[in-house]
Amino acid sequence: MNRVVVIGAGLAGLTAAADLRHAGVDVIVLEARDRVGGRTHGVEVAPGAWIDGGAAYLGDRHTDLAKMIADLGLKTTPTTMEGRSSFVLGPERIVREGRFPPLNAVALGELFDGLDDLVRRVRPQAPWQSDIPDDETAADWAVRTLTHPDARTFFPLFLGEMMAADPADVSVLHMAFYLSSGGGLRYLNAFEGGAQDSRVDGGAHQLCERLAAELGGDAVRLDSPVHAVEQTTGPVTVHAGGSAYACDAVVVAVPPALADEITYQPGPVARRTTGRTAPGRAVKVHLIYPEPLWREQGLSGWSVNAAGPLLSTVDDSPVGGGAGVLTGFVTGRAATRYAALTPEEQRREAIAQASAIFPGLPAPTGFHVTNWVRETYSRGCYAALFGPGDWRVLGPRLSTPDGRIHWAGAETSTEFFGLMEGAIRSGHRAAARILAHTEPSRNQQPPLSS
Amino acid sequence: MSVEGVAHIFGRVLEVGDVQADADFFVLGGDSLLATRVLSAVARDYGVELTFDDFAFSPTPAALAARIASVR
Numbered sequence: 001m002n003r004v005v006v007i008g009a010g011l012a013g014l015t016a017a018a019d020l021r022h023a024g025v026d027v028i029v030l031e032a033r034d035r036v037g038g039r040t041h042g043v044e045v046a047p048g049a050w051i052d053g054g055a056a057y058l059g060d061r062h063t064d065l066a067k068m069i070a071d072l073g074l075k076t077t078p079t080t081m082e083g084r085s086s087f088v089l090g091p092e093r094i095v096r097e098g099r100f101p102p103l104n105a106v107a108l109g110e111l112f113d114g115l116d117d118l119v120r121r122v123r124p125q126a127p128w129q130s131d132i133p134d135d136e137t138a139a140d141w142a143v144r145t146l147t148h149p150d151a152r153t154f155f156p157l158f159l160g161e162m163m164a165a166d167p168a169d170v171s172v173l174h175m176a177f178y179l180s181s182g183g184g185l186r187y188l189n190a191f192e193g194g195a196q197d198s199r200v201d202g203g204a205h206q207l208c209e210r211l212a213a214e215l216g217g218d219a220v221r222l223d224s225p226v227h228a229v230e231q232t233t234g235p236v237t238v239h240a241g242g243s244a245y246a247c248d249a250v251v252v253a254v255p256p257a258l259a260d261e262i263t264y265q266p267g268p269v270a271r272r273t274t275g276r277t278a279p280g281r282a283v284k285v286h287l288i289y290p291e292p293l294w295r296e297q298g299l300s301g302w303s304v305n306a307a308g309p310l311l312s313t314v315d316d317s318p319v320g321g322g323a324g325v326l327t328g329f330v331t332g333r334a335a336t337r338y339a340a341l342t343p344e345e346q347r348r349e350a351i352a353q354a355s356a357i358f359p360g361l362p363a364p365t366g367f368h369v370t371n372w373v374r375e376t377y378s379r380g381c382y383a384a385l386f387g388p389g390d391w392r393v394l395g396p397r398l399s400t401p402d403g404r405i406h407w408a409g410a411e412t413s414t415e416f417f418g419l420m421e422g423a424i425r426s427g428h429r430a431a432a433r434i435l436a437h438t439e440p441s442r443n444q445q446p447p448l449s450s
Numbered sequence: 451m452s453v454e455g456v457a458h459i460f461g462r463v464l465e466v467g468d469v470q471a472d473a474d475f476f477v478l479g480g481d482s483l484l485a486t487r488v489l490s491a492v493a494r495d496y497g498v499e500l501t502f503d504d505f506a507f508s509p510t511p512a513a514l515a516a517r518i519a520s521v522r
Contacts, residue, residue: 100482105502109490112483186483 002026003247004434005238007226007262010038011420012408013253014211014220015068015427016434021215023435028247029215030240032225032254032377036212039255039381039410040420042205043368045288046323050203051316053284053370054381055420057196061183062421064428069200072210076198077319079191083300086357088307089153093356099191101304107148111155114145115185118176125414127177128395135388138175139167153306160311160331162188163418164282164382167332171276174386181417195419201319204420225377228263231403251430253408256394257379269405270397276387277394279380280418281335281373285310285328285350288366292317292324294358301326303357308334310353326354326364339373383418384411399429406430456518457511459491471512480509488514498522 004020006013009031017027035041041053057079058065069076087094087101094102101108122130136144142155159165163178170178182188188195200206212220221240228239235246252259256272257279292315294301301315310328317325328350330338338346347367355361372381386394399412408430413422453471460469463484475485485505493499498518508517 098482100485100502104499105486105489105505106493106499109486109488109493112487113490116487186481189483190481 003028004249004251005030005236005245005247006251006253007229007238008032008038008253008258008409009036009208009212009220009222010253010409011040011208011423012410012412012427012430013038013251014208014215015424016251016253016406016408016431017215017219017427018211019428019431020434021219023431025435027215027219028245029212029220030224030226030238030245031220031222032258034222036220036222037205037208038423039372039378040204040208041370042203043286043370045286045325045366045368046318049318049320049322050205051286051318051325051327052199052204053286053368054372055204056199056316058200058420059183059187059190059193059195059197061187062195062416062419064424065421068207068211068424072207072214074206074210075201077201078198079196079314081191081300081302081315083295083298085300086303088303088305088357090306095299099302101154103150103154104148107146107151108154110148111146111151111158112185114141115176115179118172119180119184122173122176122180124177124180126395127173127414128391130173130176132173132176134171134173134390134392136172137168137388138165138170138172141172141175142167156332157304157306157311158189160281160334161329163385164280164331164335164380165278165385166281166336169278169281169332169385169387171386171388171390173388173391177386177391177414178417181414181422182419183416199316207420226262228265229405230265231405236404249404249406249434251406251408251427251434253427253430254377255379255409256384256411258377259407259409264402264405269402270394270400272394272407272411273384274387274390274393276390278385278387279373280382280385281332281339282381283309283330283335283338283373284370285330285346286316286366286368286370287326287328287350287354287364288368289324289326289362289364291321292326293361294324294326297358297360299358305353305357308353309338309349310357313354313357323366326358328354335373339371343369399426401433406434453511453515455495456492456515459488459495460511463487463491469511472510475505475509485509492518496522 410423416422
């Protein structure tokens with residue numbers, strides 16, 4: 001194996017590239033954007049203070065991510081939450097201790113019983129073999145099983161927060177799989193001790209920036225959207241703009257919808273999506289204040305709001321001070337609507353809502369929207385959402401190479417699917433598979449042109 | 451009222467073995483999400499709908515059984 005082209009400079013692609021380079025392989029990473037990072041993205045909210053516009057959180061089970069953070073000389077910071085939470089789930093605003101919403105606890109218990117039962121029945125390594133019918137959506141399931149109005153109020157909020165899904169988007173099988181893959185209901189839901197235990201100090205975007213820097217030189221080519229991959233009897237040729245790159249193997253490490261837009265010749269390769277596959281629906285909003293002003297009122301910054309658009313908010317202020325950052329999550333159906341607003345409307349709605357949640361909060365000094373729904377080179381966030389029937393069609397070949405084309409990305413990992421950890425594991429897996437099949441190449445060639 | 455019955459619910463939800471009558475749910479690793487699952491089981495088994503605050507103030511099998519008895 002002499003040369004590998006990696007398509008996509010997100011966590012999956014750069015992980016694969018780093019592993020291959022470490023093994024002595026010549027690697028070129030082609031990235032469509034003018035930046036690396038994929039669905040991690042840093043936003044500078046005050047001079048030198050960066051926060052996560054994209055993927056942000058990690059927990060102790062994210063072992064490959066933890067190793068990468070340490071190897072790259074980065075640190076984590078805990079997502080501590082002190083103070084009372086605010087809830088706007090009905091006509092009144094309710095402030096209380098803890099993150100537990102002021103809804104009927106028995107109704108929520110029945111919801112979680114139902115979800116727990118699904119998580120137990122799913123086969124996370126092969127969801128399509130689970131004893132769960134794959135013909136209904138999570139919305140169908142909710143109508144069929146949730147009787148209490150509070151459970152019906154809370155379910156879309158929960159699913160939006162967990163997987164950025166409108167219940168109508170996902171199959172009940174995919175919901176069960178996602179919850180299981182991420183470590184189960186409790187782990188995925190929890191901050192302290194769970195999947196949101198920590199953040200990367202200074203922003204998760206630094207991971208990809210440092211991986212790219214270590215690859216060095218011109219290994220990472222930005223502004224290079226790939227449109228075709230040709231597998232001939234000789235080298236594989238990857239076409240990006242006017243350039244063609246000859247190589248011995250390719251790692252496609254872009255989200256499923258984008259992977260499907262590449263032309264593969266002679267083809268066909270296994271499809272990455274179906275007509276039922278939906279984009280993850282998430283918009284992340286950051287309201288910036290001189291300091292975390294809500295703390296003065298004994299509030300944690302955590303809120304849950306049924307009407308949206310900010311379905312939940314969390315205090316993401318940088319550890320060293322310098323700014324108060326309130327992060328708002330707009331997910332699921334609310335994100336579809338919010339993503340289509342003008343920037344001015346987005347700003348007005350978010351600020352109006354922040355003042356309703358935290359009375360007395362002044363206008364923010366800064367405002368940032370990261371609209372993943374409209375990101376051409378992500379097509380949604382957190383991850384692609386599999387609809388009814390998708391697992392049966394897509395699952396068996398999720399990570400199976402097509403000839404010399406290898407698949408990576410957060411949606412190709414049945415472990416921690418859709419999360420940074422899943423992306424990294426998929427990158428390691430793709431690289432290991434290529435290295436395991438290394439043979440002396442008879443076709444060592446330079447790029448055809450550049 | 452059955453302290454043993456409530457202890458059994460604790461054990462099943464927490465996925466631990468025997469739970470003592472005076473063992474605190476949150477010390478045993480419980481959280482608010484799992485607490486709701488205890489409350490749904492209590493509603494099913496005893497026909498009593500308690501609130502999360504009821505549970506937070508009575509987080510042991512003995513205390514919760516007494517709470518159930520008091521509202522039945």
